[in-house]
Amino acid sequence: MPSTLLFPNIIQTENKNNNTIVVTDHCQFPSNSTPYQEDQTWITFLATAIGFGTQRKHGEKGCHQCDAMALHYRQVLVESQKHELNGLVLELIWQMTKMLLEHMETRMYHSLGWFDAMAQDLFRYAKQLKEGQTEGELENAIRITIYHCRAALHQHDGGRDDLIKARVYYRKCVSLPTEYETQQSLQHTASVFLSQHPLALYTSSSIFSSSSVSGSSSPNSSSSFFSLPPPLQPSSSISSTPSSISLSSLSSSTPLMTPCGHCGLEKKAMPVCAKCKYQRYCSAKCLKKHQPTHALVCQNQ
Incomplete structure (x- = not known):
């Protein structure tokens, strides 16, 4: 089964001297270590974990040590919450989300016991950062990365409720300010989805007047509303899901409850x-807070 690789722009150096991932349960500190020594030990432990991540393989021939790496x-990630946030944690989150997105098609055909557990770990971590006292560049970059991943997973699942949830998390993704170029790229792909998705273009009941919206017979049609999450590589190299979607259930007589474009809160009025x-x-x-972001996709801007 072909894999869906959404992040080919990450260049990782392989450790060719070691073909086996060796994991430890946790970061251990000597009993007489100083705070500085503990910080250095933790940074080394974290960097080693990221290095291990470059050894796993996922491609058209299947997985190699992905389950061990997920654990x-x-x-x-649990250990990281005991220490001060740093750039290596962002790289860890990036690798974890990359791994989830690589396997989101595989999980539909094979049982991946680690997939949902790791996804929930990330979703809880993003919530903890949101509820925390600090909203710095690193915190925002991590949340953007996780929100984009969560939205992409919902988009790939493709059901009506999933597509609505995808829009919610893509909005959360674009609502946070960031100076990181990679996260800005994620926000751009999120904005593309919000501007092109049929539900995002809904301005009157006319879009729901027909019972279905059909793309071309090609599964890779650019008109597909169930295409995979916005890629960071040419779309021709990514397999797509079926190119038609029934909108008969989305009658104008039952309008959707649209979440707040900035915080995601839903209200009737x-x-x-x-x-x-x-x-x-x-x-x-x-x-007011969302206006600069919304201006990028506002249909009448």
Whole structure:
């Protein structure tokens, strides 16, 4: 089964002297170590875990040590919450989300016991960062990465509820400020989805007047509403899901409850953007904060 590799721009150096991943349960510190020594030990432990991640293989021929690496990633993520946040944790999160996205098609045909567990670990971690006192560059970059991954997983699943959830997390992805180029690229792909997805273009009941929207017979059709999450590589190299979607259940008589474009909160009565008449917000504060981001995809901008 062909794999879906969404992050080919990550260049990782292989450790050719070791073909086996060796994991440890946790980072151990000598009883008489100083705080500085503990920090250095932790950084070394974290860097080693990231290095181990370059040894696993996932491609058209299948997986090599992915299950063992998933367990190790999860252990290191738990350990990381006991230490000060640093750039290596962002790289760890990147590798974990990359691994999930590589396997999101495989999990539909094979049982991957680690997949849902690792995904939930990441989702909880993003929530903890959101609820924390600090909202710095690293925190935002990590949340952007996890939100993008979560949205992509929902998008790939392709059901009506999944597509609505994908929009919620793509909005969360683009709502956070960041100076990191990689995370800005993720936000760009999220913006593309929000601007091109049929539900995102909904401005009146006319889009739901027909019972179905069909793409071409080709499974890789660019008009497919069930295409895989916005790729960071040419779409021709990524396999797509079926190119048609029934919208008969999305009758205009049952309007969707649209989440706040900034925080994702859902209310029955929410003000909308005065220009596109679509994007809703739970408060004037959220509208003001989200305006620079929404301007990129506002249909009447």
